Amino acid sequence: MLRRLALTAVVSLAALATAVPASTASGPVSSGSVSSGPVPSAVPTTGPFAAARPSLGPLPLPVPPLPGFLDGGAGKGTGEANEVLTRLTVSVENTGVAGADGTFELECGPTGGSHPRGQAACDRLAEAGATRAGRQELFRPTPEGTMCTMIHGGDATARIVGTWEGRAVDTTASRRDGCEIARWNSLVPVLPDVR
Numbered sequence: 001m002l003r004r005l006a007l008t009a010v011v012s013l014a015a016l017a018t019a020v021p022a023s024t025a026s027g028p029v030s031s032g033s034v035s036s037g038p039v040p041s042a043v044p045t046t047g048p049f050a051a052a053r054p055s056l057g058p059l060p061l062p063v064p065p066l067p068g069f070l071d072g073g074a075g076k077g078t079g080e081a082n083e084v085l086t087r088l089t090v091s092v093e094n095t096g097v098a099g100a101d102g103t104f105e106l107e108c109g110p111t112g113g114s115h116p117r118g119q120a121a122c123d124r125l126a127e128a129g130a131t132r133a134g135r136q137e138l139f140r141p142t143p144e145g146t147m148c149t150m151i152h153g154g155d156a157t158a159r160i161v162g163t164w165e166g167r168a169v170d171t172t173a174s175r176r177d178g179c180e181i182a183r184w185n186s187l188v189p190v191l192p193d194v195r
Contacts, residue, residue, distance in 0.1 A: 085109055086125060088162035088169060092192060094155040100192035106162075120189040128186075129165050138186070139164065139171045142179040149178030156184070158191050 086108035092101050105113035108122035115121055128134035139160065142148065153175030161170050173191060174180050184191055 085166045086122070086162075086164050087113075088160055088164065088190070090115065090158065090160050090190060092156065092158045094157060095192055095194045096154065096156070097192055097194050100194065106190065115190075117189040124187075124189055125164060135165070139169050141171060142183060146179055148180070151178045151181065152176065153181040153184070154194060156192075156194050158184070158187075160187075160190070 086106070088106045089103060090106060091103045095101055099116065104115040106115040106118060106121055107113045108125060111118045111122050125138075128138045156175050158173045159171070160173070163169060173184050173187060175184055175194070185193075185195070
């Protein structure tokens with residue numbers, strides 16, 4: 001959006017400058033009008049910018065790509081073209097679900113690693129990363145003193161370590177009470193669904 005706004009402003013100024021050349025801006029006034037002097041020109045006729053005449057067409061320099069936070073995450077900033085911004089190691093124990101326990105690697109952008117539901121896990125992380133609340137809350141542990149229901153959801157535990165969207169992650173999850181069960185469920189399919 002910012003890039004579009006800047007390009008629109010540049011093109012508009014260039015079109016204005018070529019539409020009102022300096023020779024016609026200070027020329028004679030139509031008959032019947034009173035002239036109080038030359039009409040100011042949109043193009044400078046003296047000073048350091050007098051020689052610079054904008055023209056319609058491509059910009060003289062390519063516009064560099066915007067960082068992800070300015071273009072909604074659609075572009076890549078410089079140096080990020082081949083980097084994987086999400087690389088997590090997920091270790092899961094005591095789930096009671098066949099094939100769910102173990103240590104799995106997860107890479108997103110492009111999807112890779114040994115995670116059994118890699119694409120679905122990357123999609124979940126991207127969904128959470130699309131909102132500010134999701135970026136702040138996804139891996140945050142339950143704050144001390146939080147009132148949680150005393151529902152035991154099982155003995156499953158997990159640890160997630162690595163980087164997510166370029167930010168360091170080191171968190172644990174369990175199913176020891178209602179808050180931790182809700183937190184675990186918000187991380188499915190990064191963590192296995194053991195409901």
